[in-house]
Amino acid sequence: MIKKFFKNFYLFLILLFTYIPIITMIVLSFNNSKSRVKWTGFSLKWYKQIFSDRFIVDALINTITIALISSIIAVLIGTFAAVAISAMDKKWKNFYLGITNIPMLNADIATGISLLLCFITFGAMFNFSLSYYTILISHITFNIPYVILSVMPKLKGQQKIIYEAALDLGATDFVAFYKVVLPEIMPGVMSGFMLALTMSLDDFIITHFTKGAGVNTLSTLIYSQVKRGVNPSMYALSSIIFIIVLIVLLISNFLKSANSK
Amino acid sequence: MNKKRSLKINKNLIYVMPYTIWMFGFIIIPLLFIIYYSFTNKAGAFTLNNIFAFFSPVHFKSFLLSVKLALISTIICILLSYPIALILKNYKLKSNSFFIYIFILPMWMNSLLRIFAWLTLLEKKGIINLVLSFFRLPNINIINTEYAVILGLVYNFLPFMILPIYNSIIKIDDNTINAAYDLGANFFDTFKRVIFPLSIPGMVSGIAMVFIPALTTIIISYFLGGGEMLLIGNVIEQEFIQTNNWNLGSGISLVLIIFIFITIFISSKYYDLEDEAVL
Numbered sequence: 001m002i003k004k005f006f007k008n009f010y011l012f013l014i015l016l017f018t019y020i021p022i023i024t025m026i027v028l029s030f031n032n033s034k035s036r037v038k039w040t041g042f043s044l045k046w047y048k049q050i051f052s053d054r055f056i057v058d059a060l061i062n063t064i065t066i067a068l069i070s071s072i073i074a075v076l077i078g079t080f081a082a083v084a085i086s087a088m089d090k091k092w093k094n095f096y097l098g099i100t101n102i103p104m105l106n107a108d109i110a111t112g113i114s115l116l117l118c119f120i121t122f123g124a125m126f127n128f129s130l131s132y133y134t135i136l137i138s139h140i141t142f143n144i145p146y147v148i149l150s151v152m153p154k155l156k157g158q159q160k161i162i163y164e165a166a167l168d169l170g171a172t173d174f175v176a177f178y179k180v181v182l183p184e185i186m187p188g189v190m191s192g193f194m195l196a197l198t199m200s201l202d203d204f205i206i207t208h209f210t211k212g213a214g215v216n217t218l219s220t221l222i223y224s225q226v227k228r229g230v231n232p233s234m235y236a237l238s239s240i241i242f243i244i245v246l247i248v249l250l251i252s253n254f255l256k257s258a259n260s261k
Numbered sequence: 262m263n264k265k266r267s268l269k270i271n272k273n274l275i276y277v278m279p280y281t282i283w284m285f286g287f288i289i290i291p292l293l294f295i296i297y298y299s300f301t302n303k304a305g306a307f308t309l310n311n312i313f314a315f316f317s318p319v320h321f322k323s324f325l326l327s328v329k330l331a332l333i334s335t336i337i338c339i340l341l342s343y344p345i346a347l348i349l350k351n352y353k354l355k356s357n358s359f360f361i362y363i364f365i366l367p368m369w370m371n372s373l374l375r376i377f378a379w380l381t382l383l384e385k386k387g388i389i390n391l392v393l394s395f396f397r398l399p400n401i402n403i404i405n406t407e408y409a410v411i412l413g414l415v416y417n418f419l420p421f422m423i424l425p426i427y428n429s430i431i432k433i434d435d436n437t438i439n440a441a442y443d444l445g446a447n448f449f450d451t452f453k454r455v456i457f458p459l460s461i462p463g464m465v466s467g468i469a470m471v472f473i474p475a476l477t478t479i480i481i482s483y484f485l486g487g488g489e490m491l492l493i494g495n496v497i498e499q500e501f502i503q504t505n506n507w508n509l510g511s512g513i514s515l516v517l518i519i520f521i522f523i524t525i526f527i528s529s530k531y532y533d534l535e536d537e538a539v540l
Contacts, residue, residue, distance in 0.1 A: 007348045014345060017416065018367050021378030024388060025370070028381070036381045037388060081280035084273040096277070099284050102292070105469060105525055107477035109494050110518050113501055113510060114291035117298060141287040144280065173272060202372050205479060205494075209501065222373045226484065230377060238374050245369040253359045 022242060029235035036229075046236040053233055059221040060237065062132065066217065067200040070139035074196050077140070078147025079189055083181065085148070086155040097152075100145045111142060112209035119210060131212035138210040139203065143196035150192030154185040295518070298511035311512025320496055320513060327492040330407060331475035334414035338422040338471050339464060341415070346427040347456070361427070364420050376413055376484045383409055383485070405487030413481040421470040429463025430456065465528050473521055493517060 028036060032043035050056055085096045103111050119134045162184075166176040182189075204219035211220060218237075222230055302308045314320060345364075354360055367375065382388045383404045390400040403409045433456060441451040477494040486492075491499075493513070500510030 007351075010344055011348060014341065014419075015363065018364065018419070021375045021382065021416070022367055022370055024378045024381055025374060037384070037386055037391060077279045077283060080276040084277035087273050096280075096284075099288055102288055105473065105521070106518060107473055107494075107521060109477045109479065109497055110295070110514050110521075111291075113497065113507075113514055114295050115287065116501065117294035117507065117511070118287070118291035121294060137287060141283065144283065148280075198368065202368065204373055208479075208498075218371055219373050222371065222377065223480070226377065230374070234374065238370050242366075242370045246366065249359070249362055249366065253362070 025235045026239045026242070029232060029239045031232065034229065034232055046232040047240075050233045050237050050240075053231065055216065055221060056218075056231070056233055056237060059216045059218045062135075062215065063201060063217040063219075066132075066136055066139055067197050070136055070143050070200050071193050071196040073140050074143035074147050075189060075193050078144045078192060079151055079185070081144070082148045082151035082155060082185075082188075083177075086152055087160075100148050103142045104145045104149070108142075108203075108205040109209075112138070112206040115141065115206070116209040129212060130210060130215075132215050134210045134212065135207050135215065135217070138206050139200045142203070142206060143200060146195040146199060147189070147192035150195060151185050151188040154188035155181075292518075295511045295515055298508050299515040300512075302508055303506075308508075311508050312516060313512075314509055315513045315516040320493075323491045323496050324493045324517075326407075326490075327476050327494070330410055330414060330492070331472050334411050334418065334475050335422075335468055335472045337411070337415050338419050339426075339467070341419060342422040342426045342467065343460075345423050346430045346460075349427055350430050350433075361424075364423050368420060372417060373480055373484075376417065376481055379409075379413055379416065380404070380484050383412075404485065405489070407486075407490070409485040410482050410490060410492075413485045414475045414478065417478075417481060418471040418475055421474075422464075422467040425463040425467040425470070426460055427463075429460045433459050468528060469525060472524070476521075477517070 029046055030042050030044070031039055032045070033040040081096075085093055088096065115134075115138050116130075119130055119137075123129050163176055163180045166180045167173070171179065202219070203217075204223065207217050207220055208223065211217070216224070218234075222234060225231060225234070299311050300307055300309070302310070315324070349360065352360070380387075383401070384390070385400075385402065385404065387404070393400050403412070437459075438451060438455060441455045446454070476492075478492060479494040479498050482490050482492040482495055497510050497514050497517070500506045500513065
């Protein structure tokens, strides 16, 4: 009994530690004044101002479009690559997986500056500069490994034999891939997509080095505001995003448990 | 049969072609640029000064401080994660249970904003001190110190330690643990000789996901260290964004990258050895 209490109390403390900054943000998003410590009354004005602030709207659109486009492209490139890599002999497999691990294991800051140097040098040669698209390319680059490493484990085992059986039974490559391989690896593809999306939405360091002047994501916008004080509409927007994610998670969990019953 | 096989190889080549191009263009070539910039000066002549700069007193001090803070926060993360993983295992949750998501959910709120919220909480006249003053308790004064940075690091990276450790502990068969108890082991022996060895793969991947990002953070030291605490990430960022000395920045980064990959190499060796020992 006492043991159980201590266990629950420990979990409670950890959750408190995890959620206290989020609760702080949500409370401050309703604060009438811009102050981060003085409560001057309840207000919805920061919520109303979200969409009249051009910087926030632009950053939000950039963040979402970069996350979605980069994750989708990473899933396309990564899934096909994973299928091919898993069929390779050991030497080539190790080569590809070794390179794939570099952006995963390397420090973000090193990935960021390596891409910066590359973009600047080639930009001078081919006459382009840092922009929205250089962020997009960078995000695709660090997203592909997440997809490959999520899909690869699903490709082990039986699936190759079934695929060959489908070919022997007269299916074309495409049909066999679509009907046999894809359903089997779909959970891996989806979790790769979700991982890529999460990493892209929350990235700061790599975006910081590869973004063009004047282009911002939510992360880089917050960074630029820290010295002057973060616009409380930012708290409001983040609170909305957080609540949406929470609701989606609750619904999907509810549906899952309803399905399993 | 032979024809079919060669066709299959061709098909795989086509599948992997886009990634191969991408990999060379945006992983390998950019790394070669870091190496090129590291060994040249602004005029493009060969030099080793950028590499040696890493070991200059100022920069090396930043590096040692980064290692110290990252090491301490990684250890705290490990110590906090094991009880959580063990408690959650006892709860016998279904996989993908909502309870697991509770630990990941905060990651969906922008991490910069969450770290900034800690600044709001820890400031001299911040929220925690307001609450403490209200109850006439002594105030805490850790903002702009190493303690605040460690707190921020632990806060930010704890989920990345909980998840792999939980995933490896949940895979341990209950019968294995019960067998240890039946044979007379108490909890600590069981943990030391059964649970912990079997969870080492999870812990090693947790360390990789916590130690390296913690070592190279920019934001946490910038927000909670008061701008005066320069970790190695801040040094590199300054060289690139403010002083525009890319050669120096590349040199420091190159040494850092080598350090990271040596660390990973050693830990993967250790993990392989342990794996065989367990078998």
